[in-house]
Every structure is written in C-alpha cells, then in structure tokens.
Amino acid sequence: MVSAELKIEDKLWAAADKLRGSMDASEYKNVVLGLIFLKYVSDSFEEKYEELTKDEYADPEDKDEYLADNIFWVPAEARWGKINRDAKTPKIGETIDEAMIAIEKENPSLKNVLPKNYSRPQLDKTRLGETVDLISNIKVGDSENQKTDTLGRVYEYFLGKFASAEGKGGGEFYTPRSVVSLLVEMLEPYKGRIYDPCCGSGGMFIQSEKFVEEHAGSIGDISIYGQESNPTTWQLCKMNLAIRGIDGNIGAHNADTFHNDLHKGLRADYILANPPFNISDWGQERLLEDSRWKYGTPPSGNANYGWIQHMTAKLAPEGTAGFVLANGSMSTSNSSEFEIRKNLIENDLVECIVTLPGQLFYSTPIPVCLWFVTKSKAKKNERNHQGEILFIDARNEGFMADRTTKEFSEEDIKKVANAYHAWKGTNEKEYVDVAGFCSSASLEAVKEQDYTLTPGRYVGLEDGLEDSEPFEEKMGRLTTLLSEQVIQSHQLEEDIRKVLGGIGYEI
DSSP: OHHHHHHHHHHHHHHHHHHHTTOOHHHHHHHHHHHHHHHHHHHHHHHHHHHHHTOTTOOTTOHHHHHTTTOOOOOGGGSHHHHHHTTTSTTHHHHHHHHHHHHHHHOGGGTTTSOOOTTSTTSOHHHHHHHHHHHHTOOOSSHHHHHTTHHHHHHHHHHHHHHHHHGGGGGGTOOOHHHHHHHHHHHOOOSEEEEETTOTTSHHHHHHHHHHHHTTOOGGGEEEEEOOSOHHHHHHHHHHHHHTTOOOBOOSSOOOTTTSOTTTTOOEEEEEEOOOTTOSOSOGGGOTTOTTOTTOOOOTTOOHHHHHHHHHHTEEEEEEEEEEEEGGGGTOOOHHHHHHHHHHHHTTOEEEEEEOOTTOOSSOOSOEEEEEEESOSSOTTSOOOTTEEEEEEOTTOOEESSSSOEEOOHHHHHHHHHHHHHHHTOSSSOOOOBTTTEEEEEHHHHHHTTTOOOTHHHHOOOTTOOOOSOHHHHHHHHHHHHHHHHHHHHHHHHHHHHHHHHTTOOO
C-alpha cells in the first residue's frame, strides 16, 4: 500500500516539477496546488454526477443534490473534461482561470481563495497543458481516494517539497509533520477551542482533527480559529481545510496578528503555533501600551516574546499553549526579554520546555524548542504540579529521513509525550527523572539558574556519561594539554615560515 501511495504523490510531484521552468517555488506552489484542488473537486463532483445519472428520479444538474452530500458544486464551464479538452490549446490558462472564478462564485466558502493567474504570459502554456494531461490520469477526489485521504497526503507531501525547494522562506507556511504530531500528542486537544495565531497552511488544525478521530472522539467537539498574515499562505490554508471538509474560522482575509487581531474576544482551550522566528521589524513602536504585554513590553528587535504574550493572553482559564520558538528564547539576556521570562516563571505559567534536535525544519538551521504555557497547573484530572516545570532534552531523538532532514518516529513522539503526561498524571505511567532526558525542577531551582529555561541545565548527563574526574584534576590536565598544543602550533608556524622563505615567500 505504501509504495502505491508514494507513486501517486511522486507522479503528481513530477507533474508539478515539469511546470516549474524558471519560476521560483514560491510562485509555482500556488499554481500547482490550485490545479490539484480543481482536480479534486472535479473528481468528487463527477463521481456524484455519474451516480445521479443512473437514478431516474434525480437531476444530475441539481446543485442541492451535491450540497446535501458536502460536495462542491462544479458548473459546466469548470469541469475537468473541458479543462482537459483545452490542455493542448493556447487558451488553457484562460480556461483554468474561468473555472476557478466559476467555482468560487458557486461556493461562497471559497471566495477569494483560489488562484486565478493561469493566463499570465510568464506561465508556459505548453508546460501547463502537459501538467493538466498528467493530472488528468490521476484520481484524487473520488470516494475511494477520499477514504485514504489521498489529496490530504499529496498536499502535505507537496508543502514539504515546496518548503525544501524554497529553503529559508518555506517555514512561513509549513511546519514539519512530526513536529506538529509531537505538539498535538502532548496537548491532546480532545474538546474545545483550538487557536493558531500564525496558522500557515493549516497543519496544526489538520493534525488536531486527526488526533480526535484516531482517539474515537467527535470532530464536532473542537472549534478551529486561526489567522495568517501572508495572503498566498492564507489561500493555501483555506484550500487545505476545504479539501478535508474542515470548517475553520481563519478570518475572511489575511491579517497581521499583532496589529489586526481577528479573534479579539477568543479565549482558547488549546493554542498550537509555529510563529516566524526572531522577526525584527514587527511594529513594536505602535503597540507600546498594548494590554497583551502584561508581563513586560517585548523589544522592538525581536517578536518572540510578543508571540509568547499574545498566546498567553488568548488562553482560557484552564487553557494550555504549545508552540515552537528559537532556542535563544530560553536563555536570552536582553533586559526586556529577561524581565518577561522571569515574570512568566514567577507567575507559574511555564509548564514544560522541550529542546528539539537540529535539522527538523526545511526552513531554518536555527535550533528550536517547544514551550508549553498554561493558565492552570491544578486542573481537574491532573496531578497538581504548581511550582514545578518539566524539562525534556529531546536533542538525541529522531532519525535522518534524507541527507539533510531529520524526523521523529512514532516511538520518539511517544517517548516525549509519555514523559510529559506521566509528569502531569494524565496517563498510567509513573513519572521519574531520567538523567540526560527529563527532569522536574522547582521554581526555586529555576530561579537559582537565573531564570534560564534550557533543559540541559536541569537534566544533566545521560547515565554512563557522568564525568567522575574531579574538576581540579581535569582542569589541570586540560590546561597542560592545551599548553603543549600551543607550543606545537608555534613550532609548526616557524617550520612553515622557513619553508616559504626558502622558496622566496617571506611572511
């Protein structure tokens, strides 16, 4: 089964890559994902159309027949048959644009969402037609493929590929699946309001819904709220949610979360987020008196502590947030950030910190960590863990999925999540500190470490790696060794000078 699935994804990726030409990944991702979305709605529509033509009492052109089954209505001018017929003609771009416009007009939930720039001169129409041909032979939206979530997997696969191709900018719209899975497994969003203030392509929402389904919960038990500032990424998110039938409120348009909060009154039970790291130009000067800065005003040169406080302000009385941040956030000595971190710790809001291995993200080599912040450490059905913070060092977890990228296995995710839940008393396991991996520290211990939240300060070394050599002896040995190496280096320098001098090159 796996090889067959990969075959579909690889075939579609081959089609996408064919279209790229000289376009940047950032340009063509929307073009390709829009085409695949169009194929999906057409497959779904055509399957229902066939079914209705066989029913003498049904009208295959009755829009309500489709809406009743949660299928997008596709008007005649937008059906894949017409697009396929025009694939080899110069007007293929116009045909696709007209199809997108028609589908948006008939389905209000897709208003201003679909890309409509296929007729632009820069897009090679021969390659576009060839891509349509390739996609024509692959089913993605019929009931069989919906059951196995073929299009969902293809979207995820593509977003990952685009992130990889885009390099640094890709992280703006894609958080690696295994990182999202870890956040979701730790937060366990079974029921309530889920919020992502920088939702990218919607991966946090999709994994949350998947989690509820896998644990025999009801999708209706969770409500989704989000916001995204990048207009193209906002469109991607809307399409990503639409293909999975997820009804989420991510605003009627893209908007900057700091300066135009679309969910002002929201108090979320769960927040999952991967804010853009270390943004320097975030408009702090226009927000100096903002009510969200309860624990201190974030510096103008870095938005990290602005994101932390925005999310803290959005939590319900028993809400918890789990989010990705750059490692610098755990120990920054910038005066305003230090003051905010100190206040968050002293107000007992920081619940858990997890350091992650490098190479997890396509978009940045910066080492990252997970923060968990909660409004209550004494919730019903949890052990009272007030005055404690759990530190987990997961830098040694994960495996190399390819030459440059690391991923977490299911076992890695369970290992970290189980430690967190055992510590909170929400699973059957008994929590114990594990040297080199996890440690529960009191607020007093964190205060003694000058409010630094780096897990390495608390978890110590893995058993068997403890250094039994007394400090004074070790320093004496190492300084003697260093002294010898310095003498050797000076001798080497002198030898090199003599050799170069002998051939006429004085230095």
